[in-house]
Amino acid sequence: xxxxxxxxxxxxxxxxxxxxxxxxxxxxxxxxxxxxxxxxxxxxxxxxxxxxxxxxxxxxxxxxxxxxxxxxxxxxxxxxxxxxxxxxxxxxxxxxxxxxxxxxxxxxxxxxxxxxxxxxxxxxxxxxxxxxxxxxxxxxxxxxxxxxxxxxxxxxxxxxxxxxxxxxxxxxxxxxxxxxxxxxxxxxxxxxxxxxxxxxxxxxxxxxxxxxxxxxxxxxxxxxxxxxxxxxxxxxxxxxxxxxxxxxxxxxxxxxxxxxxxxxxxxxxxxxxxxxxxxxxxxxxxxxxxxxxxxxxxxxxxxxxxxxxxxxxxxxxxxxxxxxxxxxxxxxxxxxxxxxxxxxxxxxxxxxxxxxxxxxxxxxxxxxxxxxxxxxxxxxxxxxxxxxxxxxxxxxxxxxxxxxxxxxxxxxxxxxxxxxxxxxxxxxxxxxxxxxxxxxxxxxxxxxxxxxxxxxxxxxxxxxxxxxxxxxxxxxxxxxxxxxxxxxxxxxxxxxxxxxxxxxxxxxxxxxxxxxxxxxxxxxxxxxxxxxxxxxxxxxxxxxxxxxxxxxxxxxxxxxxxxxxxxxxxxxxxxxxxxxxxxx
RNA sequence: GCUCCUGUAGAGUAAUCGGUUCAACUCGUCGCUCUUUCACAGCGGAGAUUGCGGGUUCGAAUCCCGUCAGGAGUACCA
Numbered sequence: 001x002x003x004x005x006x007x008x009x010x011x012x013x014x015x016x017x018x019x020x021x022x023x024x025x026x027x028x029x030x031x032x033x034x035x036x037x038x039x040x041x042x043x044x045x046x047x048x049x050x051x052x053x054x055x056x057x058x059x060x061x062x063x064x065x066x067x068x069x070x071x072x073x074x075x076x077x078x079x080x081x082x083x084x085x086x087x088x089x090x091x092x093x094x095x096x097x098x099x100x101x102x103x104x105x106x107x108x109x110x111x112x113x114x115x116x117x118x119x120x121x122x123x124x125x126x127x128x129x130x131x132x133x134x135x136x137x138x139x140x141x142x143x144x145x146x147x148x149x150x151x152x153x154x155x156x157x158x159x160x161x162x163x164x165x166x167x168x169x170x171x172x173x174x175x176x177x178x179x180x181x182x183x184x185x186x187x188x189x190x191x192x193x194x195x196x197x198x199x200x201x202x203x204x205x206x207x208x209x210x211x212x213x214x215x216x217x218x219x220x221x222x223x224x225x226x227x228x229x230x231x232x233x234x235x236x237x238x239x240x241x242x243x244x245x246x247x248x249x250x251x252x253x254x255x256x257x258x259x260x261x262x263x264x265x266x267x268x269x270x271x272x273x274x275x276x277x278x279x280x281x282x283x284x285x286x287x288x289x290x291x292x293x294x295x296x297x298x299x300x301x302x303x304x305x306x307x308x309x310x311x312x313x314x315x316x317x318x319x320x321x322x323x324x325x326x327x328x329x330x331x332x333x334x335x336x337x338x339x340x341x342x343x344x345x346x347x348x349x350x351x352x353x354x355x356x357x358x359x360x361x362x363x364x365x366x367x368x369x370x371x372x373x374x375x376x377x378x379x380x381x382x383x384x385x386x387x388x389x390x391x392x393x394x395x396x397x398x399x400x401x402x403x404x405x406x407x408x409x410x411x412x413x414x415x416x417x418x419x420x421x422x423x424x425x426x427x428x429x430x431x432x433x434x435x436x437x438x439x440x441x442x443x444x445x446x447x448x449x450x451x452x453x454x455x456x457x458x459x460x461x462x463x464x465x466x467x468x469x470x471x472x473x474x475x476x477x478x479x480x481x482x483x484x485x486x487x488x489x490x491x492x493x494x495x496x497x498x499x500x501x502x503x504x505x506x507x508x509x510x511x512x513x514x515x516x517x518x519x520x521x522x523x524x525x526x527x528x529x530x531x532x533x534x535x536x537x538x539x540x541x542x543x544x545x546x547x548x549x550x551x552x553x554x555x556x557x558x559x560x561x562x563x564x565x566x567x568x569x570x571x572x573x574x575x576x577x578x579x580x581x582x583x584x
Numbered sequence: 585g586c587u588c589c590u591g592u593a594g595a596g597u598a599a600u601c602g603g604u605u606c607a608a609c610u611c612g613u614c615g616c617u618c619u620u621u622c623a624c625a626g627c628g629g630a631g632a633u634u635g636c637g638g639g640u641u642c643g644a645a646u647c648c649c650g651u652c653a654g655g656a657g658u659a660c661c662a
Contacts, residue, residue: 389609
């Protein structure tokens with residue numbers, strides 16, 4: 001078998017969503033695993049939705065995560081161009097060929113006419129679809145005479161080309177992930193292939209391009225499954241049936257489970273957000289006051305355990321209730337969206353994005369502090385699993401263990417806690433030198449300085465109590481500056497006036513100590529505690545707070561050693577004086 | 585409405601294409617151990633009548649039928 005070729009084909013309508021990144025990942029993994037090629041194609045056939053900067057964003061995101069492309073608009077390749085807008089002429093030719101072979105027809109209905117028709121049918125309780133049943137009554141080359149069609153065409157009338165779906169047939173796809181999926185051709189609508197602006201729709205363009213780019217496997221999101229029937233028909237109509245790629249439709253990435261983020265503590269804030277969102281979405285809603293809506297939403301959120309049931313519309317529900325329930329249902333369940341990120345406070349995009357409008361801005365995984373390797377690892381498990389207990393995988397290991405067959409069919413729920421856990425794992429198992437190198441600019445930005453040696457030590461001491469590298473500078477702030485504040489509550493609690501004298505005696509002992517290594521400090525301090533019949537907490541706790549301001553942190557002896565004698569003694573004197581003053 | 589997809593503990597998944605065992609593992613949660621503290625680590629607990637109801641079978645999470653729920657699609661968007 002020849003080398004597989006797979007493509008990632010996003011449209012540049014905005015930043016690349018995390019689901020898109022995961023599609024890219026799976027394409028990449030499959031290609032590498034099979035020794036094939038991973039290529040990028042930009043699907044920009046809708047000029048009205050084109051967003052400047054989106055294409056660059058996509059490529060930057062792929063670069064950041066290390067998903068290397070074999071061919072793309074930027075690096076080129078033997079099957080270019082890789083931007084559909086640059087392949088425009090080609091599609092029109094195939095569109096007309098389709099008509100010539102009686103696999104499609106010209107349709108002259110305007111958008112307004114179709115809307116009117118749709119309205120008419122729906123008012124009679126039906127549903128409008130441009131298909132086998134209705135095409136005989138509409139304005140197209142099937143119903144109009146040959147002459148009339150020619151006249152219209154010659155006169156430059158606007159037209160679209162629509163696929164003529166066959167009657168009474170079962171169209172099927174053998175999906176790698178889902179198995180055989182069947183469709184009744186009578187129910188398929190005659191999708192537009194070529195728009196009146198001369199641009200192809202996604203359906204035509206993607207089939208034509210996949211064929212010409214010799215794509216062997218189409219790995220894409222589940223939202224494409226229903227239209228795959230049309231794609232299968234297209235391959236047949238174009239005479240490429242024997243070269244049709246294999247399909248694999250990926251499960252969706254769903255919003256986090258409500259129970260994972262709704263709790264009594266957060267319910268008020270959440271209710272407020274939901275309520276204002278509700279009125280943004282339904283500005284004309286007057287059935288209930290804002291306060292009433294707030295109370296109703298709050299009541300439902302409070303009952304997290306039964307939330308899916310509470311949100312269900314019951315037959316006796318009145319209209320106001322229905323509207324609110326439907327709103328909650330759609331904001332609580334379903335596909336992960338950008339809004340979820342805003343609302344719940346986690347990134348949904350790999351990199352930060354600034355659109356043309358000021359409020360079209362959001363932060364990405366990168367800015368939050370994620371290691372791209374951890375992100376990829378996390379994403380890989382959203383829908384796929386290796387069948388073993390191993391969870392931490394390098395990209396290479398992912399390639400090695402990956403297979404399309406092990407991708408699940410059901411939607412994968414986004415779990416931000418798990419994402420953070422992955423990042424922490426990478427941090428803990430990361431190399432101290434590398435972490436120190438990342439730390440350096442962060443430290444400098446805060447106006448501090450530190451030797452590489454010290455930064456490495458800090459990395460090793462602090463990495464296992466942080467989720468992100470960028471959390472470390474703040475956690476270790478007292479090692480870089482004297483300008484830190486005390487945990488007053490614990491300072492007051494841990495400082496015992498009764499032991500004040502002895503604690504001050506320890507300062508004097510430390511003053512006399514020449515060997516300020518962690519090991520030596522440990523023997524000295526532990527010795528002191530024993531000799532004086534004190535508890536560890538009596539001495540260690542105030543010591544820690546005086547020196548670091550905090551009640552928790554890495555081994556105290558390591559910290560003192562890192563701080564050095566002078567600073568240690570100085571801080572103890574200041575700190576103990578401060579604690580004593582709190583005792584009033 | 586119609587079409588298609590999906591339904592295993594709070595979450596992510598597993599269970600060699602019906603068959604030993606308490607339905608397994610990870611995250612989260614709770615507790616214990618370790619420790620001056622926080623974290624890491626280790627150990628343990630709670631949490632699932634495998635959406636529900638039937639059926640086939642000696643035996644079903646796995647097969648069949650029904651039903652409910654959720655999602656996606658239903659554009660001259662991708």
